Amino acid sequence: MKKAVRRAVAPPISRLRRRGFGRRGAARLIAWARHERLATWLVAGFALAHGVLWTAILTQLKAAQDVHFDVAEGYAWGQKLLLGYGKHPPLSGWVAGAWFDVFPPTDWATYGLAMATVSVGMMICWQIALRVVDRRRAFLVVVMLALYPIFNFKGFKYNPDLLQLVTLPLLVLAYLDAFDKRTLRSGILLGAAGALALMTKYWVVTMIGAIGLAALIHPARMLFLRSPAPWAAIVTLAALMIPHGIWLKQVNFAPFLYAGGTYAISSHLQSVQLVLGYLGHNGALLALPLVLAALALAWSPRRWKLPWQDPRAFLAEPWSMRDNQGVRRDQALNIWLIQGIVAVGPPLGALAFNVYLKTDWGISLFFLVPLAVVAIPSLRVPGAAVVRLAAIWLVLTLLTLVLAPQIAIATLPHDAEGRFTHISYSQLSRQLTEIWHARFHSPWKVAAGYTDVGEQMTFYSPDHPMPLTPYEPWPSGLTSLEEAKREGFIGICQIDDWKQAMCDQWMRENAANGERIVVSTRHFFKGQASAATKWNVVIVPPGR
Incomplete structure (x- = not known):
């Protein structure tokens, strides 16, 4: 008998066209x-x-809740141009x-601001990558950052x-x-970048220190240190920080009092737990x-079974021992040193000196990891891998956009009675604004309440009253108790908080003659009602 001969069947024209496209x-x-x-x-x-798509995603994901009080606080600070807050x-x-x-x-708009911030950061990171690797690798770094949570x-x-x-990318x-x-x-530009970073948050001294150590460790350090660049940077940084230094002295170094009072450590065990949480949290995000x-780098359509048949071969696929002209090793060494120092320095310092280490403080310290990996000379980066990773980003982003409304509903926190627990600060601000206008026929100027309440009133009320925080030893400078009594204010205390x-004690001390009422708010989302929140409200008229 003759053996049957298999004939190759040509794929349909439509498939060929799609493949060609x-x-x-x-x-x-x-x-x-x-x-x-x-x-x-x-x-x-x-x-x-990336910024536009994720603004749309976050707007839907967070639709059941008001903005985070950090965002409202930033908005409040932006109402007055001060040298510190x-x-x-x-x-x-x-x-x-x-x-x-x-x-x-x-x-x-707040989510747009957040995404505009990270999008600008991605552009700067691309410029950093161009100083270290070729353009193809630099684009891969940008796509990796877009996938970094x-x-x-x-x-958000x-x-x-x-x-x-x-x-910090500008500084690097x-x-x-x-x-x-x-x-x-x-050197002057480096000093200006350092001052700009310090005017963001003092935590950036970790990155400034890492850059300084990298410059001292690098084999080409003497070429750098003998040039005017580092010394011009130091002088420029010091000169630009003088106005802020004067402000610090005027407010008795309030930011440091805030840090010391808010982030106190009770024991070495707590420090260890915080460090482990910091490392685990940021490691999971980078994963x-x-x-x-x-x-994307190891995958090959011709060897789609390879990961299961031979995992070692699959992992070895992206590596090569050939000389790589796409990496500048002197600048790559700078990146490896800086990232290595800021990765291990804060945890070790926290353990050594029992310093509080918050997980969010790692947000700004690991943006160089993708570049540090891509800059490994033995890592092969074929163009197909860049396309695959970009496709992964696109699919995941669009999928998240489509599923965002369902995710928002599925992730609602609920109490024991099945009601979701988000507090409606926006409704409270509208109610209090109407109450103030009905009584005094003038704009509401000051909202007295703790940070998670007062700044929300500033953001959501159409009058945007300045926040005044009770018993705060590090006031923002946006207003004062004297101004509040002169302009009138509304004091707000959340019941059962x-x-x-x-809060009630502060109101008794500073608003003894104010009108006292109780206000109830409730958030509504997709046919669901949140648990009611009640507020003790004190209304102090102007000039009393």
Whole structure:
């Protein structure tokens, strides 16, 4: 008998066309990523698309709740241009003020501000990558950052921590340029970048210290240290920080009192627990872009069974022992040193000195990890891997956009009676604004309440009253008790909150003759009603 002969069956024309279109699109993407001029437009367009898509996603994901009080606080700070705001340096308030001069104080605009911040950070990180690796690898770094949760759903709240994703990359970029050029101008720019970072949050001293140590450890350190660049940077930084230093002295170093009073450690065991939580939290966040990038680099359609048949071969696929011309090893060493120091320095310091280490403080310290990995000379980065990772980003982003309304409902926190527990500060602000207008026929000027309440009134009330926090030893400077009594104010204490007793005591001391009422609020979302929240409200008229 004759054996049956298998004949290859040609795929349908439509499939060939789709395959051809996909290959042409992938080839065009890689060509743009490599092109000296078009690469800028590609990365800018990618960052813009990322920011717009994730603004839409976050607006839907967070639709059942009001904005985080950190965001409302930033908005409040932006109402006045000061040299500091009690707890932090002023830059985050200045940026928020500029943003809301253009956009209305709405929930979506706050998420837009957060995503604009991370998108600008991505652009700066791309510029950093260009100093270290070729353009194809630099674009891969940008896509990895877009998959890093800090640059998407974890970056939903704008605050000084998030703004560091702009100022710290600027600082690293300025350092790489100064290390490379070693000119007076590059040193001045490095000092200016350092001052800008310090005006964001004092925590940036970790990165400044890491850069200083990297410069001292680097084999080419003497070339850098003998140039005017580092010394010009130091002088420029010191000079630019003089006005803020004067403000610090005037307020008796209030930000440091805030840090010492808020983040006190009770025992060494607590310090150990915080460090472990910090490392675990930030390690888990980094795992997503690193694992997805590893899959994109190692995957090959011709060897789709390889990961299961031979895991070692699959892991070895992206590596090569050939010399790599796409990596500048001197600048790559700077990146490895800086990232290594800021990765291990804060945890070791926290353990050694029993310092509080908050998980969110790692937000700004690991943005160099993707570049540190991509800059490994033996790592092969084929164009197909870049396309795969970009496709993964697109699919995950669009899928999240489609599922966002369902995710918002599924993640609602509920109490024992099945009611979701988000507090409606926006409703409270509207009610109190109407009450004030009905009584005094004038704008509401001051809202007295703790940070999670007062700043929300500033954001949501159409009058945007200035917040006044009871018993705060580090006042923001936006208003004062004397001004509040002159202009009149509304005092707000949440009933059954752990701060209620202190809040009520402050009201008795400073608003003894005020009108007292109880207000109830409830949030409604998708046909569901939240648990009711009750408030003790004290209305103090102007001039009393």
